[in-house]
Amino acid sequence: MKPLDLEADIVELAPVPATSHIAPPLRELAYRADAWTPQQTDRLRALFGADAALCDIALELGRGRGAISERIALLGLRRNSTRPWSELDDAELSRRYGEAPTATIASDLGRSCSAVYARARLLDLAESNPPIWTPWEDAQLVEGYRQGVPLRQIATLIGRPMGGLSSRAGYLGIVHANHPPDWSAAEAARALELAEAGHRYIRIVETLAAEGFPARSGRAFGLAIRKFGYGRGWGRSWTAEEDALLTQAYGAGTSLTPLREQLGRTAGSLRHRAEYLKLRGSHLNRNGWRLGPDWTEAEEQQLRQDYGRIPTRLLAQNLGRTKAAITSRANSLGLEHGYIRPFSDDENRALDIAFRTGVSIADLAAALDRKAMSLSKYACQHGYQFGRRPRRAVTLDALLAIE
Incomplete structure (x- = not known):
């Protein structure tokens, strides 16, 4: 079964199931001046759908911001807001991040989980132990597994790591629609954990075999894990917070792996966005995560002058690098070799x-x-x-x- 890619603006796969309980006998309710009228509820839906700020909605409806957030959560409204973060938003996020589920915070702030993650990293907020799963998160997980939605998209949608998805799925006793029939739940969970940690497929295969799981070939493993939708991109538009977070990572030279995991982006997506924002060169590790020394401006200048004019072997000796390093750096700088020494x-x-x-x-x-x-x-x-x-x-x- 082919993984089902979500549309870019989807924020919910299934509504939260109603809690079953025995309703008490109906009684007459006292009149409340602050009760929500149908007209006010309709207006709230319209303003929320138009991506209005929560404080603006509160001002127009004559209610407090907390009352607006509570009503939005009660109605189950969600959106991918593109509005700038306000001081109140930042204060609310700082107070609750790490304590409440990301999906709950996102709902109260009228934003997506990925936007909450991005803003939290920009504010240097620390994560604590994973909060208890909410009924809404469980509903999205169950529906996503039923439809065969790629795991990375489910993780981004509800604001949980992929390892957390596997653990929760095992607890709920559900199996992904694209789960390989000859894989156990434990093997799938362990494979996703190792893949998310950045290990190469061949290394994961060796590790799984050493831990007692069935021995598989690299090709078979790759085909199986891709059925889950691991590593697939998602065509969401980049938000201002995500751009700021990517710019910050390039400026500080920090690892981009957390961005891939928490923003639900692929390495290629981060690279293309960095090129669009013209961040290449501002990153301290602009040569990639290579083991060799970084190229200095003087070395690059010599490479520009001599590449294609003297044999690559001699140029590599002069710069103290390998021929492969010379060719790779020249390609990244867009240099053309064209070296054909005329025969005398x-x-x-x-x-x-x-x-x-x-x-x-x-x-x-x-x-x-x-x-x-x-x-x-x-x-x-x-x-x-x-x-x-x-x-x-x-x-x-x-x-x-x-x-």
């Missing part, structure tokens, strides 16, 4: 002599300080078919002295 008259004469005297193309390449492959191509273009020949050491001067 002496080299053309040596080529003709070598062909006539049985010198191999490999020995001739060593004498001319050229690559054997490029020299062979050049020789073929000029009608010299060397073929297989015995090897012997020669020099350019020795070849030219034969004439």
Whole structure:
């Protein structure tokens, strides 16, 4: 079954189920001046759907902000708000973050869970132990598993890590619609945990086998875990908070992995957004998470000057790097090699002599300080078919002295 991608503006898969209880006998209620009228409720729905700020809604309806949040939660209204965060929003988030479920905070603030995560990181708010799951979160988890929605999208929708989804699903006794039939729930949960930690598929396969799970090939594992929708992107528009958080991460040189996990974004999505915001170069680790030293401005300047003008091998020696590092950095800077050292008259004469005297193309390449492959191509273009020949050491001067 193919994973079901959600639309970008979906904030709820299923309404929270009503709590079953025995209703007491009806009685006459006393009149309350602050009771909500149908007209006020309709107006609240319209303003909330138009992405109005909660304080503006409270002002228009003549009620307190807390009353508006309570009514919104009671009506089960949710949205992906794009409005800037106010001081009241930040204060409410700072007071409750880590104590109440992210989905509940998002509902009270009229925002998405990913927006709450992004703002919390910008405010440097610390997370505590995971709060108790709410009925609304359980409803989204059950419906998402039933529809086969990718796990990363479910995690982003309700504001929980993917590892938490697997644990809660096991507790509820539900199985994802795309769950491989030959996988146990424990194996799936462990595989997702290792994948979310950033391990390569082949390493995950080895770890699972060492822990007693069935031995699988890397290809079979990749196909199975992708059925869950792991690593799939979600076409949500970027919010101002997410852009600010990405800019902050690049400016401070911090790891981007938490952003992928909490914002529900793929590495490619973060990279493309960083390019759109022109953040490349402002990140302290702008060469990626490589083991070699970062490139200095002086080294890049020398690379721009010499790349394609001298052999890459010599350039790598001059910069104290490998040829692969030179090529990789040149590609990232958009440099074109185009290096074809013109053949001199002496080299053309040596080529003709070598062909006539049985010198191999490999020995001739060593004498001319050229690559054997490029020299062979050049020789073929000029009608010299060397073929297989015995090897012997020669020099350019020795070849030219034969004439």
